[in-house]
Amino acid sequence: MDHFLYRNGALHAEDVPLAEIAAAVGTPFYCYSTATLTRHFRLFDEALDGMDHLVCYAMKAASNLAILRVLADLGAGMDVVSGGEYARARAAGVPGDRIVFSGVGKTRDEMHMALTGGIRQFNVESEPELQALSEVALSLGVVAPITVRVNPDVDAKTHAKIATGKSENKFGIPIARARAVYAHAARLPGIKVVGIDVHIGSQLTDLAPFRAAYRKVAELTAQLRADGHTITRLDLGGGLGIPYARDNSAPPLPLEYGAMIREELGHLGCEIEIEPGRLIAGNAGLMVSQVIYVKSGEDRDFLILDGAMNDLIRPAMYDAWHDIVPVIEPAPGAEQHVYDVVGPVCESGDTFARGRALPPLAQGDLVAFRSAGAYGAVMSSEYNTRPLIPEVLVKGDQFAVIRRRPTFDEMLNRDTIPEWL
The missing domain is CATH 3.20.20.10 (Alanine racemase)
Incomplete structure (x- = not known):
């Protein structure tokens, strides 16, 4: 059991709509209950x-x-x-x-x-x-x-x-x-x-x-x-x-x-x-991501998200399954469309799911990866110079950022160029 449920057609973390958190902190992000x-x-x-x-x-x-x-x-x-x-x-x-x-x-x-x-x-x-x-x-x-x-x-x-x-x-x-x-x-x-x-x-x-x-x-x-x-x-x-x-x-x-x-x-x-x-x-956390593009390939359609393998590496590392659900609840009996769900990292391994049946999704839609609370944020990296994504904790109708997204300047300033270069 977890406390991530649809209410009035929108996925909530306890009493907070996930779309509200996305608007405040940007995507992708982790959310814990x-x-x-x-x-x-x-x-x-x-x-x-x-x-x-x-x-x-x-x-x-x-x-x-x-x-x-x-x-x-x-x-x-x-x-x-x-x-x-x-x-x-x-x-x-x-x-x-x-x-x-x-x-x-x-x-x-x-x-x-x-x-x-x-x-x-x-x-x-x-x-x-x-x-x-x-x-x-x-x-x-x-x-x-x-x-x-x-x-x-x-x-x-x-x-x-x-x-x-x-x-x-x-x-x-x-x-x-x-x-x-x-x-x-x-x-x-x-x-x-x-x-x-x-x-x-x-x-x-x-x-x-x-x-x-x-x-x-x-x-x-x-x-x-x-x-x-x-x-x-x-x-x-x-x-x-x-x-x-x-x-x-x-x-x-x-x-x-x-x-x-x-x-x-x-x-x-x-x-x-x-x-x-x-x-x-595990079930106390989600990763929320946004659809960047829907791309039609030769024999499949790709759902390209702003979340990537550096943010949630379990599928690439273990072939792990995560349920992926839209943040806006689909209508009862809505038709399903088959996608390969992928991220923007320059690796073929940056694939969350192949041939996954989901409700039709469009650019800008939000999706949530369920059961991502364990071995998600802790195994993330800054591969491709992608900032670590925010972590958010919800309690009732409150939420707080418990790890913010670093800026590019903060990331770059950790590096040092030797004087002899």
Whole structure:
């Protein structure tokens, strides 16, 4: 469910017409719904009600400070994967004891930043990282709390580029080697073991891979406790999918996910951490774009938009589907026209959809890309010297620009020409 609905023939974000935002900020732009962000966070929080838990939002999905503040005020923790994301979380008011630091390539500078600024735990992904973290902690006179991310070799049945739990993926330590790695961690003076971490991929639409991975985590927990380790926390990652196309079968609900966690891990007495990102932010955001031209080709018609692959790269990168809808509601039973929906970037890959049936559209019409809140703005770039597009947050009948579009002068002034040129 989201809060983007047609009212009186016009698509609204909560109580604000999207056309009104377009007139104020120009197109293209991203628009987020506070009500949807809030609802989706609470669904996860309520799914684990009665268990000791923390919902850590995976910031890589959408990391604007305003979005983080909305979630932080609801009690969310944050899952960060870089020093920059850590700085964003702290700037949004998230205390260090609600931040977990994931990622395969943490640098010593990032470790230093988190240890001095406050951290809940590091999710360690390799033995060299474990050694480096111990040395940084010792240099600061502190102890670093850690989980080890184990790779359970479970096929998440998702897109190859977002699968993380198989043996050939770069993430985590093979679960077969976990006991040896934990024994090594226990011997390091700057390290304190607190739990286990696992994350098998993104956009999962079936609970079976989660269940398989969590059963392996439960078995490992018993083994590690028998080895003398104190395992009080299980970080289960994220990955629950969203329905990008309206005709897709619905992925499991957070309530069903929470029930499965209770079944598989509830008997262990551990605090549960989960790291949802896509399901919280995905359907909470749209990208709105304007039709520049309708072009007739040899055997197809092209809908050329002012939004491009640098603004929303998921279709080019993953062949991802986004529902595309007109901002002005079509009449009931309106005829459909087939278009290739493309952007203006000089790449054939700048294609959002091929052979997409839409109501007839004309130059100047507005369209909205649904389910664009996750991995949209955060993955955008200035390719072709196209400015990053605005982000807008709506709450009820109010809206605010939470990232403005830079001017060309601002973009150019970031470059420096050497004196010798």
